[in-house]
Amino acid sequence: MNKDYIMSLAEKDVRIDGRKFDEYREVSIETGVSMNAEGSARCKIGDTEVIVGIKMAIGTPYPDAADEGSIVVGAELLPMSNPDFESGPPGKQAIELARIIDRGVRESKAIDFKKLCIKEGEKCWMVFIDIYSINDDGNLIDAAGLATLTALNGAKFHKLDKDDNINYKEYGDKKVELELMPITCTFGKVNGKIIIDPNNDEESALDARLSIATFNGKVYAMQKGLDRGFTLEEIEYMIDVAIAKEKELKTLIKEQK
Amino acid sequence: MNEETNLLIKPREVVVPGQVLAKGMDNLPSDGTYREGEEIISNKLGLVNVDGRVIKVISLTGAYVPKEDDIVIGKVVEIGFSGWFVDVGSANDANLSLRDVEDYVERGADLTKYFDFDEILIAKVVKVTRFKSIDITMKAQGLRKIKGGKIIEITPSKVPRVIGKQGSMISMIKEHTNCEITVGQNGRVWIQGSNVEDEILATKAIMKIESSSHVNGLTEIIETLLKEGTKK
Numbered sequence: 455m456n457k458d459y460i461m462s463l464a465e466k467d468v469r470i471d472g473r474k475f476d477e478y479r480e481v482s483i484e485t486g487v488s489m490n491a492e493g494s495a496r497c498k499i500g501d502t503e504v505i506v507g508i509k510m511a512i513g514t515p516y517p518d519a520a521d522e523g524s525i526v527v528g529a530e531l532l533p534m535s536n537p538d539f540e541s542g543p544p545g546k547q548a549i550e551l552a553r554i555i556d557r558g559v560r561e562s563k564a565i566d567f568k569k570l571c572i573k574e575g576e577k578c579w580m581v582f583i584d585i586y587s588i589n590d591d592g593n594l595i596d597a598a599g600l601a602t603l604t605a606l607n608g609a610k611f612h613k614l615d616k617d618d619n620i621n622y623k624e625y626g627d628k629k630v631e632l633e634l635m636p637i638t639c640t641f642g643k644v645n646g647k648i649i650i651d652p653n654n655d656e657e658s659a660l661d662a663r664l665s666i667a668t669f670n671g672k673v674y675a676m677q678k679g680l681d682r683g684f685t686l687e688e689i690e691y692m693i694d695v696a697i698a699k700e701k702e703l704k705t706l707i708k709e710q711k
Numbered sequence: 712m713n714e715e716t717n718l719l720i721k722p723r724e725v726v727v728p729g730q731v732l733a734k735g736m737d738n739l740p741s742d743g744t745y746r747e748g749e750e751i752i753s754n755k756l757g758l759v760n761v762d763g764r765v766i767k768v769i770s771l772t773g774a775y776v777p778k779e780d781d782i783v784i785g786k787v788v789e790i791g792f793s794g795w796f797v798d799v800g801s802a803n804d805a806n807l808s809l810r811d812v813e814d815y816v817e818r819g820a821d822l823t824k825y826f827d828f829d830e831i832l833i834a835k836v837v838k839v840t841r842f843k844s845i846d847i848t849m850k851a852q853g854l855r856k857i858k859g860g861k862i863i864e865i866t867p868s869k870v871p872r873v874i875g876k877q878g879s880m881i882s883m884i885k886e887h888t889n890c891e892i893t894v895g896q897n898g899r900v901w902i903q904g905s906n907v908e909d910e911i912l913a914t915k916a917i918m919k920i921e922s923s924s925h926v927n928g929l930t931e932i933i934e935t936l937l938k939e940g941t942k943k
Binding site: 455456457458459462463466468470471472 | 786829831859860861862907908911914
């Protein structure tokens with residue numbers, strides 16, 4: 455509804471809520487939100503709120519990676535979190551969100567899949583990462599990314615009995631160790647201007663979107679969204695900002711109790 | 712029994728559906744309440760309002776329920792042969808028929824010339840049927856198409872608080888921020904000022920009213936917020 459307004463503001467170098475172009479809303483992260491999950495976290499960016507829970511199950515390794523476990527990411531965009539979300543099978547946006555988070559963790563090798571192996575070729579841990587949007591005021595990607603890393607960081611494994619079956623009553627000493635923490639920063643382009651952390655109103659006016667996952671100044675994953683493109687200078691600028699923001703956001707990630 | 716002892720609640724208390732608010736026949740049930748025998752019972756989650764003998768419950772949140780003569784802000788979502796369909800934030804879209812616009816519309820004319828998709832209108836509800844189909848009109852003073860400015864959404868039940876007694880609250884915001892503001896009964900508020908800072912201040916004030924509408928002395932809180940905001 456405020457699309458034209460946001461476009462005209464971009465010309466004057468201001469944003470609808472008065473933020474600077476490279477300014478995040480207030481970010482906060484909470485751990486241990488779900489009692490039954492092996493690891494869980496709630497991330498708030500302004501009014502956006504996302505909960506991520508980790509569950510572990512035992513599966514068979516893929517034939518081409520017999521000594522590796524795997525992750526499964528699912529995103530559920532709850533109808534209560536945005537009037538545009540419907541119940542039913544996941545839509546385009548939910549699938550994209552799950553895939554961005556999957557890539558952020560998998561391709562950056564944030565978790566060493568070899569450590570998830572129980573018995574080569576027979577049994578391995580499958581780590582289920584479930585993302586729920588509690589309230590969507592834009593930029594679910596970054597909120598889900600931060601919540602996922604926090605939920606994974608130190609998530610406990612259940613004990614195994616002698617036949618390598620899960621004992622759901624007890625936790626063992628084994629924990630998930632994050633090899634690195636790639637932090638996702640999402641940018642949008644409105645009327646030729648680059649903004650970070652778009653809110654719900656701004657998302658409706660975006661021409662293009664780019665999510666960049668960085669860790670210690672290196673780029674690990676990227677996802678480009680929407681129809682229009684970016685120039686090379688714009689992408690270089692966004693990478694620089696993402697690296698600067700990564701340092702701030704990294705301090706917010708805690709370990710599971 | 713006198714009136715005082717019949718009330719089981721304090722005014723401005725939060726009540727839940729099914730809660731008995733008063734006993735005896737001295738009080739009258741109004742919006743959000745019903746009578747069952749000797750008791751007046753709430754059927755909403757909200758704040759109790761006691762005005763003389765009349766008891767009503769103002770819900771804390773909820774979608775817009777249209778009433779006749781409400782001024783609403785809506786968006787054109789569909790165009791048919793005989794008029795426009797306008798989203799007013801209610802369960803059903805509102806009907807704006809050809810004879811309810813200011814200009815005379817020729818038969819077979821291109822309706823997008825009058826109101827196009829996604830355009831924002833200030834309109835008035837003329838009729839709400841039993842089945843909640845809504846008819847709106849553009850034929851009255853102050854009703855028009857909106858160009859520019861921003862729209863924010865608040866809970867429709869908080870609209871009276873934003874407007875204040877005889878419009879005291881809203882005129883205070885207008886005075887401090889020099890913004891043009893129109894509050895629709897459906898909870899949409901249109902704000903247009905000469906610069907962005909003013910618009911953001913007005914937005915902040917309105918959001919503050921929405922989030923603390925149950926607080927006593929809200930006018931003073933908003934006034935200090937506005938004064939601090941204009942100083943900077």
